Amino acid sequence: MASRIDPIPRRGTLVGMSSRIFYAVTATLPDEATLCEYIAWLEGGHVEAVIKGGAHSVMIVRLEGEPVRIETQYIFSTRERFEQYEQKHAPALRADGMQRFGSGRGVSFERRVGEIV
Numbered sequence: 001m002a003s004r005i006d007p008i009p010r011r012g013t014l015v016g017m018s019s020r021i022f023y024a025v026t027a028t029l030p031d032e033a034t035l036c037e038y039i040a041w042l043e044g045g046h047v048e049a050v051i052k053g054g055a056h057s058v059m060i061v062r063l064e065g066e067p068v069r070i071e072t073q074y075i076f077s078t079r080e081r082f083e084q085y086e087q088k089h090a091p092a093l094r095a096d097g098m099q100r101f102g103s104g105r106g107v108s109f110e111r112r113v114g115e116i117v
Helices: 032-052 079-088 090-101
Strands: 021-029 055-063 068-076 108-115
Touching (some): 032 068, 032 090, 079 090
Antiparallel strands (some): 021 068
């Protein structure tokens, strides 16, 4: 007699729960000196501010190869927490980053958002 195998429960919308959100910011930097300055800024309060704004975990990853790139990956427990972060906290944090690393510094930013399945 064959036995029935139930699928593994998932945290996403398949079981009626609000999905966790993956949010990543990739900074492309012109040189190692700017890289060190950028990491110091992240670790010196920026990452903590994003956590206080609603993220529950973070990883800072130096991507391999050229050009010099750092990806900061955040996890938000729900879409609602991420949206609240986007509305209430992100504008000031992004403005600070642009003031420090924006125009004329040779730094560019890319953001990605996705639902964890």
